[in-house]
Amino acid sequence: xxxxxxxxxxxxxxxxxxxSGKNDDRHLDGDGHLASKIAWGISMSTKTKYLRSTGEFxxxxxxxxxxxxxxxDDRNFxxxxxxxxxxxxxxxLEINAYCLMPNHFHFIVRQLAHSAISGFMRSVCDGYAKAxxxxxxxxxxxxxxxYKMKQIxxxxxxxxxxxxxxxxxxxxxxxxxPEEWQYSSCQVYFGMRxxxxxxxxxxxxxxxxxxxxxxxxxxxxxxxxxxxSNLLF
Numbered sequence: 001x002x003x004x005x006x007x008x009x010x011x012x013x014x015x016x017x018x019x020s021g022k023n024d025d026r027h028l029d030g031d032g033h034l035a036s037k038i039a040w041g042i043s044m045s046t047k048t049k050y051l052r053s054t055g056e057f058x059x060x061x062x063x064x065x066x067x068x069x070x071x072x073d074d075r076n077f078x079x080x081x082x083x084x085x086x087x088x089x090x091x092x093l094e095i096n097a098y099c100l101m102p103n104h105f106h107f108i109v110r111q112l113a114h115s116a117i118s119g120f121m122r123s124v125c126d127g128y129a130k131a132x133x134x135x136x137x138x139x140x141x142x143x144x145x146x147y148k149m150k151q152i153x154x155x156x157x158x159x160x161x162x163x164x165x166x167x168x169x170x171x172x173x174x175x176x177x178p179e180e181w182q183y184s185s186c187q188v189y190f191g192m193r194x195x196x197x198x199x200x201x202x203x204x205x206x207x208x209x210x211x212x213x214x215x216x217x218x219x220x221x222x223x224x225x226x227x228x229s230n231l232l233f
Contacts, residue, residue, distance in 0.1 A: 050149055051115045057096065057152040057202070058111065059161055060121065061233045062143050063104035070132070070142055071102050077183045080105075080128050085197050087123035092116035094199045097162045099184035101172065106165045108152065110202065121147050150231050155206055160228045162189075162203045163217050178217060190214050 050058060064070040071077050077100055088095065092113035099106045111117050129142040152158050166189065169181035178186045185198045191210040207213045225232075 047149060050151060051111075051118050054111055054113060056111055057158055058109055058117065059150045059152060059231050060107040060109055060117065060147055061104065061149070062125070062145075062147040065141050065144050067103055067144075069102050070104070071100060071183075072132075072136070076132065079131065080124070081183070083124045083128050087120050087127075088197050089116070089120075090197075093120050095185075095197050096158075096199055096202055097165055097185045097189070098198070099165045099168045099181070099186075101168055101183075102174075106168065108158070108162060108165065110199075117149065148233050150233075152231060157228055157231055159203055159206050159216070160224065161231050163220055164225065164228055164232075166217060167220055179214075186217075189217075 050056070071080065080100060084095070084098075092111075093116040094110040094112060095107060096110060097106075097108040109117060109120075125143060125147070132142055133139060152161060166178045166184055166186040169175045169184065170178050175181045178184070179190050179192060185195065185200070187193045188195045188198045189200055189204065189210060190213070204210065204213055207216065
């Protein structure tokens with residue numbers, strides 16, 4: 001629960017058994033991907049290891065080629081949201097938070113079935129890129145490359161990353177308050193609207209109420225970014 005500006009984390013992680021934080025021998029494999037020798041008994045890219053896991057939380061990110069826009073008007077944002085809804089299988093993947101920005105996007109997800117993230121991202125991004133290219137009479141890649149992902153290993157990272165993501169539009173100068181941005185899950189967290197694809201429970205259960213979470217977001221200071229630097233791209 002939320003109390004005096006700090007998160008109280010007793011034995012929550014062990015009770016829910018949601019997270020695993022094994023240390024492993026990491027190195028760059030031949031393709032330049034971070035690889036681990038220990039966790040799966042063989043050398044494989046960390047991304048492959050992640051996609052084989054279940055019950056874990058991840059930060060998913062991608063941006064436009066040369067950091068150019070991927071959303072050109074409100075219709076594009078709304079169409080992407082529609083693709084997210086149409087592509088999501090709640091029995092395989094849980095979306096816990098998201099933010100769409102003009103040239104990039106963030107998701108916090110929990111993978112419930114092997115490779116669910118891969119299938120979901122392929123459905124959302126490939127279909128969206130084809131529609132944008134057709135609509136704008138353009139060709140070539142829309143996204144910089146394949147999506148990037150990092151594992152979220154505990155509740156502290158989870159709640160702080162959700163706040164960081166929801167504050168993206170404020171830091172970019174797009175809005176004054178995070179709840180003014182329509183294309184994120186912030187309004188869902190603040191109790192201003194419902195969105196079926198967003199599961200807020202893993203984050204909000206760390207607080208007394210949506211109002212307490214809003215206070216947590218409002219109390220953000222620049223130094224807090226250091227808490228989650230290892231989860232950023």
